[in-house]
Amino acid sequence: MKKVAVSLFSIMIFGISAVHAAVNPGDSPEQLVQQTTSEILATIKSNREMYAKDHAKLYALADKKVLPYFDFVRMSQWVLGRNWRTATPAQRTRFVSLFRDLLVRTYSTALLQYTDQRIAYLPANASPGDTQMLVRTEVHQSGGAPDIPIYYSFYKNSSGEWKVYDVSIDGVSLVTNYRAVYAGKIRREGMDALLDSLAAADQQLRKKK
Numbered sequence: 001m002k003k004v005a006v007s008l009f010s011i012m013i014f015g016i017s018a019v020h021a022a023v024n025p026g027d028s029p030e031q032l033v034q035q036t037t038s039e040i041l042a043t044i045k046s047n048r049e050m051y052a053k054d055h056a057k058l059y060a061l062a063d064k065k066v067l068p069y070f071d072f073v074r075m076s077q078w079v080l081g082r083n084w085r086t087a088t089p090a091q092r093t094r095f096v097s098l099f100r101d102l103l104v105r106t107y108s109t110a111l112l113q114y115t116d117q118r119i120a121y122l123p124a125n126a127s128p129g130d131t132q133m134l135v136r137t138e139v140h141q142s143g144g145a146p147d148i149p150i151y152y153s154f155y156k157n158s159s160g161e162w163k164v165y166d167v168s169i170d171g172v173s174l175v176t177n178y179r180a181v182y183a184g185k186i187r188r189e190g191m192d193a194l195l196d197s198l199a200a201a202d203q204q205l206r207k208k209k
Contacts, residue, residue: 029154062108071163098198
């Protein structure tokens with residue numbers, strides 16, 4: 001993915017997962033994104049220096065605000081595909097944890113690159129009773145740079161909560177992108193080798209700042 005797209009994805013992760021008080025239980029995914037994006041971006045903007053100096057606080061913000069709105073188990077199942085079915089329970093648990101932590105740390109760090117791009121929300125095609133919804137946004141860049149479409153795939157779980165299970169940035173699906181990379185690693189070296197590489201990558205991110 002493009003570096004700028006990765007950065008903007010991190011922004012939108014936090015936009016979706018901002019302060020719970022700003023979201024009503026009956027809000028649609030589209031309302032959830034719109035209502036919370038401005039709040040979380042304001043928080044990051046006003047505390048940029050603090051987060052730049054102390055990434056632990058940035059990670060803590062991610063752990064608190066991101067996880068409730070993303071279904072990392074479903075994302076992990078789709079990323080691993082048929083390898084999920086053959087993985088042991090312990091391997092599945094470890095992958096979900098490592099995959100979640102890697103995304104949170106990678107994109108929360110990239111969040112600091114945000115420079116006031118304008119976010120537009122496109123009309124949603126949804127009907128009452130739908131249990132899946134695609135929230136479409138565009139990030140308008142300055143200087144004549146092309147807009148970046150960012151789409152969020154939501155589903156309503158058995159508890160009636162809307163959860164994100166995939167994000168598409170500039171036409172590239174997060175799930176599909178990682179599935180291709182990880183499938184090759186598993187095919188060549190096995191599941192445990194993939195898990196060890198994810199753990200090593202996470203440790204490298206922890207050491208920064």
